[in-house]
Amino acid sequence: MNGLEVGAVVFTASYPVERADLQRYADASGDRNPIHLDEAAAKAAGLPDVIAHGMYTMGLVSRAVLEWVADAGIDARLADFTARFAKPVVVPEGGTAVEVEGRVRKSEDGSVELAITATSAGERVLAPARATLVSP
Secondary structure, three states: OOOOOOOOEEEEEEEEEOHHHHHHHHHHHOOOOHHHOOHHHHHHOOOOOOEOOHHHHHHHHHHHHHHHHHHHOOOOEEEEEEEEEOOOOEOOOOOEEEEEEEEEEEEEOOEEEEEEEEEEOOEEEEEEEEEEEEOO
16 A cells, blocks of 8 residues: 555554443353452462453454544455454453554555554553555
8 A cells, every 4th residue: 555654653543441342242242250240269270350342352463454444545455364362351340451563664556564463451461463454
């Protein structure tokens, strides 16, 4: 894609995550694992508190990418999205946030690959994460 310089940060986004979001995601996905919904169960499993579903976290990251595409007026589709879960998003009673940054990793005619950084409470939660966009 023309005009996207390798190394350039093309977007940053921040999404609040509340326990009510986890309940809604559990209802929609059918994933009612208690580590996502019940503080006592999460702590019994050795976690510091309830944690966000991994796919919920990935959904926030893909949302950030697609919102950037729409806001920038780029005619492209998300062709590939990969990530590895590095740490869970811990969601204390008062909530937290997931911070997302997209940086151009490769830019070719008709496609761009983004290196994605996703953090919560100062910890990287996905690593590495990549998104590839292609023009129709």
